[in-house]
Amino acid sequence: MSVKTLDYTPAYPPYPSLWMGGYGGAPRGNAGQVGKRLRAQCVVIDDGVSTKVMLRVDVVSIPREVHQEIRSLVDPMIGDTADFMMIASHTHSGPFIGTTRPDPYILMGLTAADINAVAATTDVFIGQLVALVQQTINMARTPVTLWYAEGDVVIGYNRADGSAVLDTVPVMVARRTNNNALFAVLFGYACHAVARGNDKVFCSDYPGAATDRITAQLGVPAFFFQGAAGDQDPLDPHQPSQVDTLGNQLGNEVIAVVNNTGLFSEVTGPIVTAYTEVDLPLSVDLGDPAALINQSNRYYGLMGEYEPGSFGSKHAEVMTQQMEHGSVGVPTAMPMPIQRWRMGGLTILALAHEVLSPYAIKLRNQYQGGDLWVMAYANETEGYVAANYILQAGGSEHLGYEAGWIDDDTISGEGTWTTFYAYPAPLKASPDGVSQAVPGTAEHLVIQTCMNLLNS
Incomplete structure (x- = not known):
C-alpha cells in the first residue's frame, strides 16, 4: 500500500x-x-x-x-x-x-x-x-x-x-x-x-x-x-x-x-472490482418529441410567472434554451455510476x-x-437519488427538496434539487397508490443494479 x-x-x-x-x-x-x-x-x-x-x-x-x-x-x-x-x-x-x-x-x-x-x-x-x-x-x-x-x-x-x-x-x-x-x-x-x-x-x-x-x-x-x-x-x-x-x-x-x-x-485479497452505469429515468419521457415540445412550452410559460432573477426563472430560462436543441440538448435520464470492490x-x-x-x-x-x-458521492455527483416514497411525496416532505418537485411530479420544483442541478423533471417513481418501487422506476433500477453487482 x-x-x-x-x-x-x-x-x-x-x-x-x-x-x-x-x-x-x-x-x-x-x-x-x-x-x-x-x-x-x-x-x-x-x-x-x-x-x-x-x-x-x-x-x-x-x-x-x-x-x-x-x-x-x-x-x-x-x-x-x-x-x-x-x-x-x-x-x-x-x-x-x-x-x-x-x-x-x-x-x-x-x-x-x-x-x-x-x-x-x-x-x-x-x-x-x-x-x-x-x-x-x-x-x-x-x-x-x-x-x-x-x-x-x-x-x-x-x-x-x-x-x-x-x-x-x-x-x-x-x-x-x-x-x-x-x-x-x-x-x-x-x-x-x-x-x-x-x-x-x-x-x-x-x-x-x-x-x-x-x-x-x-x-x-x-x-x-x-x-x-x-x-x-x-x-x-x-x-x-x-x-x-x-x-x-x-x-x-x-x-x-x-x-x-x-x-x-x-x-x-485479491480485490475483485466491477464498474457499471444505469440510466435513471425521469418522470417525463423527454425522448418522446411530443412530450419534449410540451415540456418546453411549459417552461417558456413559467419564465413569465416566476419573479425575474429567481431560481425558478433562471431554471426555466436554461431549460427552454436546452430544449431548443431537442432531446440532444436536454437530459432525458440521470446516468448513475455504481462500483463494487469485493474482498x-x-x-x-x-x-x-x-x-x-x-x-x-x-x-x-x-x-x-x-x-x-x-x-456515496462516488465518482460523480449530479443530483439526488431519493427512495421511492420520498419521490412520491414531493412537496409534503422537506418542501420537496430531495424529491425534486413540489405540487406537480412532472416538472422541477422551484428551490428543489432538480432546479439547482438543471434537470427538466424529477426522477420517476411508482404510480400513486403503489408503495413499492416497480420495474422501470429509479429506486427499483438502483437496487436491482446494486444487488446484481453484489451477487455476481
Missing part, C-alpha cells in the same frame, strides 16, 4: 476562481480565509493482481464531465477503469468545480466571465488530482494487512422525513506486515458536511476535524469516505465551532474502534450522486455476503 495527501486549498494564483460551491443564492467567494485545509488523498493498493486506486477529496461535488476527464487520465496508469474509485466528502465550504451540475448561473447567478473562471479553476483541480494519483502510484509500497470493523455514533439527523438516522462508522485499518504497526486508517460516516454553516471560509468541515483528531492520536494518515448522506444533516447549530465538536466525536469513535483490536476481522471479508459499494439513507439500509439488509461498506 502507498498513501499520499495533498493540501489543495485553493488560492489565487494558481486558481483563477475562488467561487465556492454548496449553497445557493448570492455568489459566494473565498477571500483567503481558511478554517480547515482542504485535502485530496490517494490510497494505492496492490493486491498481487493489479493496482487499485482510491481517491478522496474535500469538495462538494464532482460533475460528470469532470469525473470522466479525470478517469480518462487515470485509466492508462492502472489498466482497468473498475480499479479506480473517487469519493467527494461533500463539504459545502470548498471550491465550485465544473460548470454544468449544479448550474452556477441558476445556483448563484454567476456571469459568463465568472463561469469561465470556474472552468479554468476546474482545469487546475483536475491536474492536481491526476498528478496526486500518479505520484502515489509511483511511490514504494509498504506491505500491509487489512482489517475491518464498525463503530457507531450519532452526530446528525434525518432532515427529509425524520425517520432513519445512519450511525454506522465503517473502519478499515492497514497494519504493517513486518511488525503489525498501524499504517493507515480508512473510515466513513453518512452526514452532510455542513456543520460550519454558510460563510465564505474554505473548510473541510467535520470530516477534516475527524481526520485531524485521528491522525493526532494515532500518528498515521486517516482517510474519510462519505456515505449515503442525501437526507442526513449534522446536529444544530451549524456554526464554525460545530466543526470540531462533531468532528471530534466522530474521530473519537474511530480511535476507540481502532484501539479495540478484538472487533476487527481480516480483509484479504475477502468486506465488500465496498460506491454509489454516485446524493443517495438517501434508505438505499444504504436496504442494501445492507438484503446483502448476505458479509460486511458491506456503502459509500
Whole structure:
C-alpha cells in the first residue's frame, strides 16, 4: 500500500476562481480565509493482481464531465477503469468545480466571465488530482494487512422525513506486515458536511476535524469516505465551532474502534472490482418529441410567472434554451455510476450522486455476503437519488427538496434539487397508490443494479 495527501486549498494564483460551491443564492467567494485545509488523498493498493486506486477529496461535488476527464487520465496508469474509485466528502465550504451540475448561473447567478473562471479553476483541480494519483502510484509500497470493523455514533439527523438516522462508522485499518504497526486508517460516516454553516471560509468541515483528531492520536494518515448522506444533516447549530465538536466525536469513535483490536476481522485479497452505469429515468419521457415540445412550452410559460432573477426563472430560462436543441440538448435520464470492490471479508459499494439513507439500509439488509461498506458521492455527483416514497411525496416532505418537485411530479420544483442541478423533471417513481418501487422506476433500477453487482 502507498498513501499520499495533498493540501489543495485553493488560492489565487494558481486558481483563477475562488467561487465556492454548496449553497445557493448570492455568489459566494473565498477571500483567503481558511478554517480547515482542504485535502485530496490517494490510497494505492496492490493486491498481487493489479493496482487499485482510491481517491478522496474535500469538495462538494464532482460533475460528470469532470469525473470522466479525470478517469480518462487515470485509466492508462492502472489498466482497468473498475480499479479506480473517487469519493467527494461533500463539504459545502470548498471550491465550485465544473460548470454544468449544479448550474452556477441558476445556483448563484454567476456571469459568463465568472463561469469561465470556474472552468479554468476546474482545469487546475483536475491536474492536481491526476498528478496526486500518479505520484502515489509511483511511490514504494509498504506491505500491509487489512482489517475491518464498525463503530457507531450519532452526530446528525434525518432532515427529509425524520425517520432513519445512519450511525454506522465503517473502519478499515492497514497494519504493517513486518511488525503489525498501524499504517493507515480508512473510515466513513453518512452526514452532510455542513456543520460550519454558510460563510465564505474554505473548510473541510467535520470530516477534516475527524481526520485531524485521528491522525493526532494515532500518528498515521486517516482517510474519510462519505456515505449515503442525501437526507442526513449534522446536529444544530451549524456554526464554525460545530466543526470540531462533531468532528471530534466522530474521530473519537474511530480511535476507540481502532484501539479495540478484538472487533476487527481480516480483509484479504485479491480485490475483485466491477464498474457499471444505469440510466435513471425521469418522470417525463423527454425522448418522446411530443412530450419534449410540451415540456418546453411549459417552461417558456413559467419564465413569465416566476419573479425575474429567481431560481425558478433562471431554471426555466436554461431549460427552454436546452430544449431548443431537442432531446440532444436536454437530459432525458440521470446516468448513475455504481462500483463494487469485493474482498475477502468486506465488500465496498460506491454509489454516485446524493443517495438517501434508505438505499444504504436496504442494501445492507438484503446483502448476505458479509460486511458491506456503502459509500456515496462516488465518482460523480449530479443530483439526488431519493427512495421511492420520498419521490412520491414531493412537496409534503422537506418542501420537496430531495424529491425534486413540489405540487406537480412532472416538472422541477422551484428551490428543489432538480432546479439547482438543471434537470427538466424529477426522477420517476411508482404510480400513486403503489408503495413499492416497480420495474422501470429509479429506486427499483438502483437496487436491482446494486444487488446484481453484489451477487455476481
